[in-house]
Amino acid sequence: DVKVTQSSRYLVKRTGEKVFLECVQDMDHENMFWYRQDPGLGLRLIYFSYDVKMKEKGDIPEGYSVSREKKERFSLILESASTNQTSMYLCASTQGLALATDTQYFGPGTRLTVL
Amino acid sequence: AQKVTQAQTEISVVEKEDVTLDCVYETRDTTYYLFWYKQPPSGELVFLIRRNSFDEQNEISGRYSWNFQKSTSSFNFTITASQVVDSAVYFCALSEAYKLSFGAGTTVTVRA
Numbered sequence: 001d002v003k004v005t006q007s008s009r010y011l012v013k014r015t016g017e018k019v020f021l022e023c024v025q026d027m028d029h030e031n032m033f034w035y036r037q038d039p040g041l042g043l044r045l046i047y048f049s050y051d052v053k054m055k056e057k058g059d060i061p062e063g064y065s066v067s068r069e070k071k072e073r074f075s076l077i078l079e080s081a082s083t084n085q086t087s088m089y090l091c092a093s094t095q096g097l098a099l100a101t102d103t104q105y106f107g108p109g110t111r112l113t114v115l
Numbered sequence: 116a117q118k119v120t121q122a123q124t125e126i127s128v129v130e131k132e133d134v135t136l137d138c139v140y141e142t143r144d145t146t147y148y149l150f151w152y153k154q155p156p157s158g159e160l161v162f163l164i165r166r167n168s169f170d171e172q173n174e175i176s177g178r179y180s181w182n183f184q185k186s187t188s189s190f191n192f193t194i195t196a197s198q199v200v201d202s203a204v205y206f207c208a209l210s211e212a213y214k215l216s217f218g219a220g221t222t223v224t225v226r227a
Binding site for chain 1: 119121124148152157158159160161162165167206210213214215217218219220
């Protein structure tokens with residue numbers, strides 16, 4: 001079974017702090033994604049990585065950056081956390097990008113609260 | 116622009132009732148894929164089904180069934196004889212190149 005793990009289930013940070021959210025997958029997948037989930041908005045893509053050190057902006061990248069130094073690990077970084085970044089963050093991975101056959105596997109999510 | 120609309124925010128049913136979740140989508144692509152995901156209280160989204168735009172056959176998998184109608188741009192999901200374990204948030208999603216565009220989700224609560 002594919003396993004996508006996220007470093008924390010719940011996180012509380014203060015405004016202005018630098019926040020790291022970590023995601024690890026154990027299936028040697030090429031592609032990894034970070035989404036945020038908000039009520040009434042569903043999931044929105046923040047960033048996507050298609051290879052080590054390669055990244056692409058998603059629909060809402062402002063205020064975020066990412067790092068992928070190793071294939072299995074994809075980090076989401078909030079350089080200076082703000083209250084409007086309070087949300088559920090979900091990581092996903094997939095081997096290929098052919099939506100006909102490749103399935104995105106999701107982690108359990110990190111619920112981040114910024115005070 | 117891609118868009119997925121799940122008009123029902125919340126649905127509450129008593130166990131053994133059937134429940135249908137609506138999904139309407141907009142796309143200019145001729146080839147696209149539609150998905151349903153389930154998010155139980157544990158948090159991780161679980162893939163349920165994928166449908167391509169050329170296959171309008173309805174599908175049944177156990178208590179789950181899906182009705183894809185291209186003419187009305189809808190991809191509805193029915194849970195037959197619901198159970199408490201079906202309580203979750205359900206998301207409909209539409210392919211956009213290599214990405215997925217998600218609807219807002221429908222929270223289903225099944226009461227014993």
